[in-house]
Amino acid sequence: MAELVQEYPGAQRALFRAYHIGGCASCGFSPNETLASVCARNDNLPVGDVVATIFAAHDEDQKIQVSPREIAERLQAGEQIPLIDVRSREEWDAVHINGSMFFTQELMQEIMSQWTKDREIIFICHQGARSLDAASYFAGHGFAHVRSMTGGIDAWSVEVDPDLPRYQLA
Numbered sequence: 001m002a003e004l005v006q007e008y009p010g011a012q013r014a015l016f017r018a019y020h021i022g023g024c025a026s027c028g029f030s031p032n033e034t035l036a037s038v039c040a041r042n043d044n045l046p047v048g049d050v051v052a053t054i055f056a057a058h059d060e061d062q063k064i065q066v067s068p069r070e071i072a073e074r075l076q077a078g079e080q081i082p083l084i085d086v087r088s089r090e091e092w093d094a095v096h097i098n099g100s101m102f103f104t105q106e107l108m109q110e111i112m113s114q115w116t117k118d119r120e121i122i123f124i125c126h127q128g129a130r131s132l133d134a135a136s137y138f139a140g141h142g143f144a145h146v147r148s149m150t151g152g153i154d155a156w157s158v159e160v161d162p163d164l165p166r167y168q169l170a
Contacts, residue, residue, distance in 0.1 A: 001032070001034070002031035008054055008058045009132055010132060015038075021042055064139065065132070067159070068156040069160060072161075083123075083149075085097070085124050085125070086103045086123055086134045087126055087130070091169075117144055118145060120147065122147045122149055135148040
């Protein structure tokens with residue numbers, strides 16, 4: 001499962017949404033399990049159907065991804081696009097993209113209650129997985145133009161701003 005989730009970051013979200021697998025302690029799976037074993041202990045789900053669900057979710061995830069280079073070009077052209085950084089406070093304090101906003105509970109409440117549902121919002125994180133989860137969450141709450149920056153701030157430092165320090169999580 002670890003390899004599956006690494007290759008398809010939205011797999012856990014898709015499994016939970018479709019089959020209630022992997023979202024909580026009672027339905028979780030361990031990284032060393034296989035998809036077949038997870039399917040077997042969840043009412044003998046057909047592995048092929050579960051794989052199709054994961055692939056469909058992955059295709060949907062690809063549609064909301066946006067490259068760091070495209071974001072940089074749009075910002076340079078003067079577009080006012082909110083960049084919401086969903087990393088931890090420590091990660092944010094260590095390094096962040098100028099003009100991005102740190103995602104707090106207060107900002108979440110503001111977005112949910114005051115921002116229009118058709119406003120474009122771009123979520124960013126370290127390597128693109130958490131921002132994809134955040135974009136999916138907001139899409140699930142009716143926000144029509146949420147995006148996730150592919151590769152996160154790590155990719156931004158490679159593709160856009162090589163002076164932005166890269167880091168590893170322990």
